[in-house]
Amino acid sequence: MPELPEVETVRRGLNELVGGSEIKTIEVLYPKMLNNLTADQFIATLSGRTIEKVDRRGKYLLIRLSGDLTIVSHLRMEGNYDVVPEGTTPHKHTHIIFHLTDGRELRYNDTRKFGRMAVVNTGDEYTVSGLKTIGPEPTEKTLKLEYMEQIFAKSKKAVKPFLLDQSKIAGLGNIYADEVLWMSKIHPERPANSLTIAELKELRSNIILELQKAIAGHGTTVHSYSNAYGEAGSFQNQLNVYGREGEPCLRCGTPIVKIKLAQRGTHFCPNCQVLTEE
DNA sequence: CAGTACGCCTGGTAGC
DNA sequence: TGCTACCAGGCGTACT
Secondary structure: OOOHHHHHHHHHHHHHHHOOOEEEEEEEOOHHHEOOOOHHHHHHHHOOOEEEEEEEEOOEEEEEEOOOEEEEEEOOOOEEEEEEEOOOOOOOOEEEEEEEOOOEEEEEEEOOOOOEEEEEEOOOHHHOOOOOOOOOOOOOOOOOHHHHHHHHHOOOOEHHHHHHOOOOOOOOOHHHHHHHHHHOOOOOOOEHHHOOHHHHHHHHHHHHHHHHHHHHOOOOOOOOOOOOOOOOOOHHHHOOOOOOOOOEOOOOOOEOEEEEEOOEEEEEOOOOOOOOOO
């Protein structure tokens, strides 16, 4: 499932593969994935435009087109792009085909059809729901400790679902949320406002570090994720808790426990990550 | 306002 | 074997 590192990997791949390419025509096979345009409007508006570059904010891809238009593309759970020679048989889950003037096709595929696209004037992307309220990017520069102290102090919510809230911090999904809590030795059910400043400091550096490392590993492949080259990431080999239910904690050997928290599978070490405050 | 439950979707798999 | 039931979870929406 694409989280920030996977989306960043897709962004880089798209820039290399189709940056500078011109869209000849478009086929929309699943119109419901378009947020704010009909299929006909989408085709008419975007045909003939050049893909200038691809940016990213949180888990949103911002595909910049000539004429100051931006496609805001969210992959949700299983969306992915690939680039193939024109005439390649679309597979079962291909929903949009951008025919390029250079004889290739950029295709959007999405098994579960959760992904969405919207088209806005470049600069207006923050009017798209989700981006309207998005929190800071999890980098050294943009995610300040003081900001974290402020927002955590204001919420009684369990820290795991708190980390999944994109309006607080952008980019974390279910996998990396479990990972950074394990790294920081924080129990996922601890109320956000119970974390000490020392814990927040630790959590902050782990979030930043973990996402950097995952980007370096081209993302995590669980289920169906692949980048624009159709390649899987490698970071799943570096996961410490996610998907390791019953296996020994890599720090202390205690079997990893899986619970359901806010409707999400949540993995943690019951020995390293204790519920009571220090 | 803050917090929570559900719907959207399909493929894979556990269980009978 | 073949069927059903359920799980995977990001995010918008509806609700308390």
